[in-house]
Each structure stands twice: as C-alpha cells, then as structure tokens.
Amino acid sequence: MNAEIIAVGSELLLGQIVNTNAKFISKGLAEIGVNVFHHTVVGDNPERLKKSIEIAEQRADLIIFTGGLGPTKDDLTKETIAKHLNTKLVQDDEAMDSIEAYFQRTKRVMTENNKKQALILEGAKVLPNDYGMAPGMLLQQEEQYYMLLPGPPHEMEPMFTHYGILAIQEKMGTIEKIESRVLRFFGIGEAELETRVESILERQSNPTIAPLAANGEVTLRITAKHTSIEEAKKLIDKTEQEILHLVGDYFYGYDETTIMAEVIKQLEKEKLTIACAESLTAGLFQSEMASHSGVSSIFKGGIVCYSNEAKVKLVQVQENTIEQYGAVSRETAIELAENILQLLDSDIGISFTGVAGPDKLENKPAGTVWIGIARKNKPTKTYLLDLASSRNGNRVRTVKYGCYYLLKELV
C-alpha cells in the first residue's frame, strides 16, 4: 500500500507553523510497511484542495488528510472531499455526544460552530477523538482509501496511534513487512562517518542504509523488507554489526532514544544521583533531564548560576577564582561541579560554563565552553569545547556533550 499525506491549512503555507503531523504519520506508516512517497501541503482553498486530491489519487492508494476539521469558517476539508466524492455529510451521534461531554468536562461553553465538528462522511468509519472534539474518519471507495484526521497534534497523534493505524492494517491484510532500526552517533561528522562505512553503503540494497545529520548528531537508518519480520530483523542485525565494527566508538543508542535518555538509564542502573550547576545553559540540561518522568530517584536538582553573583552566592565559587581565571575557565568549571556535588550530596556533579554568544565574554570567543564532571572520591574531569553554532545551537550542543562525557564516564 502506498500513501500520501495531505496537510490542509493556510497557516502552513504562510509559515506560521511546521507540519509535524506529516512526520508523525509517516513514522507510524513506515512501521506497518506502508510506503509514503509524497507529502503535500495545500491551503484552506476548496479548488486547490480538490486538485491536490486528484493528483494524490493518481499516485497513492491511501490519502491521509490532516487539518480543516475544526469549528471555524476556514475548516473545509470534509466539505471538499464530500463534494469531490459525491457523498453526503451526516451527523454522527456518538461524536455529537462526545463533543457535548468534552464541553462539560472542560467546563467551557459550547458555541454553535462546534456542532459542525460532529458531521462525518456517509459510510466512513469513525476514529474517536479522545483529546478534542472533531472525530477522524476512514472512508473506502473501491480501492481508494481516504483518512481524515484533525490538525492539532495533541488530538491527531493519539487518534492515529490508537485508532488510525489499526483501521489501516484491517484494510491491508498481510503484505511484505518493513523493519527499520536507527543507529545514533555523536561526536563524528556525517561525511566522515559515511566515508568510514562507505564499503557497506556501496553494496546496500536490502537492508538499505540512510544517513542523516541533525543537531550535531548523525544517525543511520537501516531498513529491511521481508515477508517475515524475524528474517528482516536478522538482516538488520548483520548490517548493524558490520557498521558498529567500523564506527562503534561514536554509537550511543537506537531509534528514538536521546543521549540524555541513555544517561538517565545508566544513572538509574548504577543507582547514582546527579546535581548540576549551569551557567551558559541556564537550566537546559536539568529541564531536559526532568522532561523524562520518574527521574526523581537520580536527579536532585541544581543551580542556574547565570550571573557571577549566583556562582559565588549560590554555588560558593571563590571570588578570586573568577577574578584570576574568569567565569569561563577550567578552574571555575571544577569548583562549580565539586561544590554542587557537595551542596546536594550527590554522587555526580556536572557543570557548564562558557560563552553562548553571539558576543565574546572575558575576551573568549562565542562557543568556548568548559564542562566539569565531579564524582565522589574520584578526580574531577574537565572538557573544553570549541563550538561554532548559534547562541542556542551552542547551548544545545553543550548539553549533548555533557551527556556524551557522562556516558563515557558511566558505561
């Protein structure tokens, strides 16, 4: 089965928002062996939407629409598809009930325009909306499938995951399965990694290997096709071993994991607690750590010592350390890491101090960063970074390097 995803919404064409829905749906479809060959974005314009549908019908069996199911006047997806397919829009009573229930639950007043959301294409299978009002739907006409999903990601994502995928698999029956695995690397550039594994890349057919660089990381997606998912996995295992034999030093994890998630896993495994003192990152490391639920067993908290005043008053860095070496120095990084460990009695203390940019600081160029890692009864280690990204690119990379050095410390 081949699919095309059509996102409907002028806000996308005006550059107000990013089409994250296409990514989310594509990932889900890849996992069940549906090929996605095109994404299309079209505005809230019935004529252009109709033309886009006609083009998609030429090249896809399954057309998935996102957006335009809402209560407002520019939401026209259902209406346009109904007209194109000569089907009626009928009220779905369950949808109407759940819309009314939604307003009671959220203690808000239901306005007239919300009722429009209970209309569905006649004959369509309804996909319940557990986080909003507009129901989704899947309609079959001969060999062509039309799935309509709401635009807001917090409504669309659970709907697609819990109801959409299953509805598609029902229609598919069994076909060749696609198994896919992403290997994640940090600390090596894309071209260098590719050159190192070139011999493997050159003879790729099944599995295929797709390299990708983003946010200072490189990933290799290994994708194998086979009627048996087990056989597909074996093909991937073999290729993975060959790749890791060549560039395993930079490998840190699989698929959707993050380097922070791997750090948390290791800390939990070794039952070690961590505390943090952040200057240029100003809470980014700790906020990202706390974005994972259940970290309270390993994460104690820390200090955002953005100002030198905070470094001295809160983290008790010696004033003359800052005077003599500067806030951006190995010496300050060491005191920050060792003191935060002491203050919160943690097993590990990590510190970040540097120049985020765009301007120089203490006559040190933007991108100059010191990371300190202190451990109980072990010598404190420091690392110097020389980053070349934007202010926030430098802050994000600093956090990733912190995780990278923590992993080297722990694994």
Add this chain to the structure above:
Amino acid sequence: MNAEIIAVGSELLLGQIVNTNAKFISKGLAEIGVNVFHHTVVGDNPERLKKSIEIAEQRADLIIFTGGLGPTKDDLTKETIAKHLNTKLVQDDEAMDSIEAYFQRTKRVMTENNKKQALILEGAKVLPNDYGMAPGMLLQQEEQYYMLLPGPPHEMEPMFTHYGILAIQEKMGTIEKIESRVLRFFGIGEAELETRVESILERQSNPTIAPLAANGEVTLRITAKHTSIEEAKKLIDKTEQEILHLVGDYFYGYDETTIMAEVIKQLEKEKLTIACAESLTAGLFQSEMASHSGVSSIFKGGIVCYSNEAKVKLVQVQENTIEQYGAVSRETAIELAENILQLLDSDIGISFTGVAGPDKLENKPAGTVWIGIARKNKPTKTYLLDLASSRNGNRVRTVKYGCYYLLKELV
C-alpha cells in the same frame, strides 16, 4: 509570483525529521508578497522527483527545492534538475574554494565526496553558503524560476535570508504587496476568541483574518494586500483596533514575539532583576529566558529545586512547611519565591511548584501547579493552575502562565 516549495529527502517521508525549511521559506516569501500555494515532499528518487517538478511547473512560477545538495550518494537534486532541464553541471570555483576553506576553518579532513558539492547548474546565480559547503543557486528558464537550497536548516536559513530573498526580489520587479501582522493571545481558547470576534471575521475579505491555536496560545494573522505597503498597513491597523476592542485583555504581543520576550522587554524597561526557583519546570523558565541574548542585566539565575532536599538545602524552605502543606502548596510557592529573591537580592522572585505528571504527587492530580511571585516591599502573590496536558505540555504551559502573570504584574 506564485511559489511551490519541494523538499527532497526520504528521511522526511520516513518520519525521521520535520520539514521546518518549508515553514521558514514560506514566511520569508509571504513577507515579500510571493504567494505559496503548495508544499511538496518527495524522496531521494529521481523519477518521482522529476514528476513532482513537472506538477509544480504547472502551478508555480518559482520552484524552491531544499535538500539533496550534500556530498552523499542519495543527494540527487542537482543531477535530476539538470537532466530535466537539459542543462550541464559545472564546477563553481568560488564554491570549491569556500569548501576547501571550510575544511581548513573547521580543522577537518576533506573527503572526495565533498567535491561534488561545488557543482552548479550552468547559468545559475550562485547563493553563497556561509555555514556549510553546498552552495545554493537560482536558475531562470523563460518565465520559470528554480531555486536550490541545502537541506540543513542552519545552512539554508541564513542563505535564504541573506541571498535568496534578494535574488527573488530582483526577478520580481514590483507587484501587489502583502502586509501581514500576527496578534498573539494567551489565556483564552480558540473557539471562544472566534465567537467573540465573529462579527469581524464574517465580513473579512481584505484584510483577511486567520486564527490559529498552538501550545495554549491563540493567534490571529491579519493579512492585507495593496500596491502601497502603507495603505495595507492602514487596513491592518483598523482591523486590529476592532479586534483589540473586543478581546484586548488577552493580547500580549505581535508577530514572532513570545510571552517570555515581552516579559524580558518589560523587565529591561523597568530595570528590574529577576531570580527563579523551579521545581516541576526544572530550569525550563530560566533556560528560555537565557535563550535571549543580553538578559544578564535583568536575569540573575536561580535554583532548580526538583527534589525536596534542594528546596530545603538550597532555597531554605522550612522543612515543616513541606511536611504540613506539601511541596505542591501555596505556602511552599511563597517561601520559594521570597527566598530566591532574598538569596540573589533580586527585585522579583518567581517560583514554580506542581505536579507535572503523569502520576499524582502528594495525592494532588497531574496539572496542579502553584506559581509564586515575590517583589521587594510588596505582598507576595500566588496563582493556582489546573492544567490538563501531558507532562511536558504542563511544564511548558506553566512557564507561559508564569510569564503571563509577570506581564500583568509589570504592564
């Protein structure tokens, strides 16, 4: 001039990454009065790319390609377009020089496959790449324009902003201008806001008004067309006044501003410093504040008191306050805000303590959040939130509510 943006890359169709490039380019084109009617995403497949080009040629004067200019084997955009247009690929010496310079600058070894990036379409205007190796280009054939841009956003965005926009404007000459302004609202739902301004929405033609809800905020984009940009602005001013007359209470800023940026503006204007104690947000507020350069004059830093231990040891909250009322309580929020103000001698202290979720805490449901705002010589204020989003949705909304209440405090 009408444009279509074609993003080339199987990683997009596999759901590995989001097409942020289309958003960025669309926004830039809207600002110079170029209509974008379609975005297309197609994989690293010459045949399908060729077909997508043929479709785009039917409906757009300007086709902008992103991706597929890199050094690797699956980068085929230039080659496919050259074949489609019967033009040659020739080496651009300046591009070759800057590629070699790039490798010297970043102290990395140049591999053979990088030379491929210096090839350009014969007769194309080169768009320099200041942050990477692959140059962009703009080629004209009769009345059809083809712009090729690299895929990585940190290379594409500055290239498009500094060279791409100008190259397009040169080709355009003068046409009807589009002026657009976004009004940003917080603390009101989309349907409610729309109902309130329905009378204005109903008679919209020029300017048009596009509502959008995202991350707990609602925006209204007012867009006017006129040969004179001044006249277009007057049309927008008039509509804006009518809208703010009805829902001005929830308005906080224009266009790309964020509620955090508005808080920073006010703090700088009133020369007030701020310090922060964050429990559930764990540094998110401070990290977002520090993502703006030059905040050191108003932002002193603070404490991530994720654990109760950190609340007591670092922020000096009374242990019996936590025992008696819990960490998630008005009383703890007050002590956190007042103590962090004291500790860093700031004018304002803000605190966040609550249940991010998914699990309950102290028998309080996920989404229960207390915000405290302390000021020198003023009574401390507290605010209770009852959020219904995911763990990180709740953390993000908590930070926005903190900003919202700070603005009410300051403006």
